[in-house]
Amino acid sequence: MTGCMFQSCDLGTAMFSKNSTSTLCHEPIRNKTAEFKMSNFILGSLVIIAIVSRLCFKRFFSSTRSLGSEDWTILAASTLAITSSMVQTFFLMPSGLGRDVWTLDIAHLVHFAQYFYMMEILYLLLIMLVKICLSLFYLNIFPGRGIRKLLWITVGFHVAFGLAFILKTVFQCSPLEYNWTKYDGNPATVGHCIDIHASGWANGVIGVAADIWLIALPLTQLRKLQLHWKKKVGAAIMFMTGGIVTIMSVFRLKSFTYFANTYNPTWDNWNIVLWSTVEVCAGLICCCLPTFRLILVKLCPRVFETKTSQTRSSCTASSSNAFRSTTRTHRSSTAEYDELEDGGHHVRGKWAPAQETGPHGGVDDDVEAGGRKVRIRPLQRLPREDECFELTHEAVKPTEKPVRQ
Template sequence: MKKAFFALASLAVALPFTLAVKNSTESFALLTKLPQCALTCLATSVANSTCAPTDTACVCSNVPLNAAISACVQSTCTIKQSLTTLNITHTLCEDPIRDKRNFYNILSNVFGVSSGVAVVLRFYSRWKSAQEFWYDDYSIIAVMVLGIPSSVMNVQGLTYNGLGLDIWRVGFRQITDFIHVFFAMELLYFSQIGAVKLSILFFYLRLFPGPSIRKWTWGTIIFNTIFTLLFVLIGLFQCAPIRFYWKRWDNEHKGKCMDINALGWANAGISIALDVWMLALPMTQLVNLNLHWKKKLSVAAMFGVGAFVTVVSIVRLQSLVKFSNSINPTWDYIAIGYWSTIEINVGIICACMPSIRLLLLRAFPRFMGTTKDRSYAYSHNRSGANQKIPGSGSGGSKGGSSGSGSANRTRIGGGVTLSSKAPNDQEEVRTSTLELVSLGSRKDGEGEGGGNGNGGVGIGVEPDHERRVDQGNWV
């Protein structure tokens, strides 16, 4: 860390030194604030250069001179003295102030509000469909509970304490506070990403009844849970004592830390691999789905948004290159900040897309590619075959569908029912779900003998709560 900040000092004084500055009151006042070590380096280096002491442009831009001053400052000044020198010399040389704070705040607020709207639509869809909450909903609630303080700290913690500015433009107390908040944000990031993945995986359990994919999904849930808890604990105790993480920057405190860069890369690499695996799980069920191409495309697109999250995670990797070795963290970390913000919030939106699709399906049934024949619903019998049951449309009650205007119930073999309070306009939604569920049951049932003796329905291995396929109405 000391070496890194001395390198920053080198880079700093590489711009200036301005005994060369115009003889003005303001310039003189700034020069008097320079640390003695920097003044000595300046005087010696300028005397041995080709620049005249009064030639401001030459002193500010001469590369060999700057290199000499940098080497001198690196060997004689402390980190705080180096940062003070940087701030003064950049001011004397009239360098522009780089500032991305507003950009970061706007991005954080826009994505935070967007994901919040997606969650509201998710639960509105739940309410409209009379569906009960389950683990996927609890997981997304956990993400939002963690996301609210994250959004607040983005603005009131990170940018307030200098994120988006060069570090020499930030006060020493602010640097400590910035790194402290960044430490907390790192732990929240690990937790939020893990909870988003859990929500999506639990949704897979709602959707796919086949024993094979359920085993893979449960295995992925266990792995993701262990992975998340492990990295939260490692992140929390990566330095000893813990506070050394945000106090070590000035090289005035004692402690030790593990390789923080390796921690970030390991987490990102495993997370990306897990994203790819989770993207492949539903696609294996959708490839042979017997749906109209428009409907299949809309369902595939819904899951395919996960590919964008993976792309964001990969792009975020490049921002980790400077993570632990940055000599200008308040500026360099802005890329890590906004890519992490995008990744988490797009992940939340992705997890909510099935319920949003259901709302769109009700509002725009033709555009979303729903089934044209409302007079039949699909049912899966005990032998694993699909049958069309008459009367599941606008008025009939045959074959397991009852009622013409109140609650409809469609029977899928093995005593499993799909229920909805809505009449005709909901039949399209139910049929789409039944086709999807039947496919997963049929494929796994044919390969594994049905799992529980019910002709491949493959749901009996789970508690009663999970047997209700009405939880699959999301699709």
């Protein structure tokens, strides 16, 4: 009945008729504005806490006291996220989001279409930055030439894919203002749009596939890390937290049933706006999770520090000038220096062929810290756990010589 009314009559007449019918039939007035405000406030607060904690730790408490490329990326994303939240709270919701279109006037509907168009572009920018941030984080963990090439290809894909859909969204209607003037009820308004519904589904499906790729890619590298199996399980769980974003993306896809093909956009698009917000916020929080463990170790070292980490700390206390040597896969014939933040120890050295460093070697700190770059000098290092045992219990010097380039 409603669809027939909106197809047969001009928009103003259809909205007035539906409003009158609903009033005479005593249909309930639906309004989910308060519900969206609450969810927006909770999600926004969690994101701000997560990002501020991450950036403060990396800037003031990490080994390098500096921000990396992934930190600047997430800072840019957080700025856009705050802008998006303000548009939703102060413009989109007052324009009718979460209410039936026939309870509004034409002016409100036109404003809603304007702000919804703006939110589409902001969403695409945000989700692109989130995936780039995760890719840059993995680049700081895995030194292998093959995996780094794949990760850089992944970054390039996210940039190209994101920009392509942003441009598609900007120019999806001709003229551009037809995105919102098509709701003004003026018969003289002319224009056309591409199949927005189909392009929205395409973006969602490709986005889910990209999320699965970002989860699978680091998991394939875990077997190459010289870690105890328990630490590998912990690292796998950390990487798989990205699955939360994938789940949110699937829920967002489910809400696409009425996207761009609805006579009640202010009500039917409420789910799309909600799940898009949840997806972006979950992605931003997941980008900050690797830093949380390091923060907890700083605050409660006895509770959250691993046994191996405590052993290394005791070795450090007994020799204040000792530095741990971290071995790496040879990346180039010039033996370039690479930097990493290993959870609090500054070390300096060159790339060397990968060697067995014991079940709790330095790589696990890299996985957890996801960090920055410092130089490593092989001649100065912190003794490994087995060497600490020899020095303290057998009073013999370690026989292993540092790796030289």
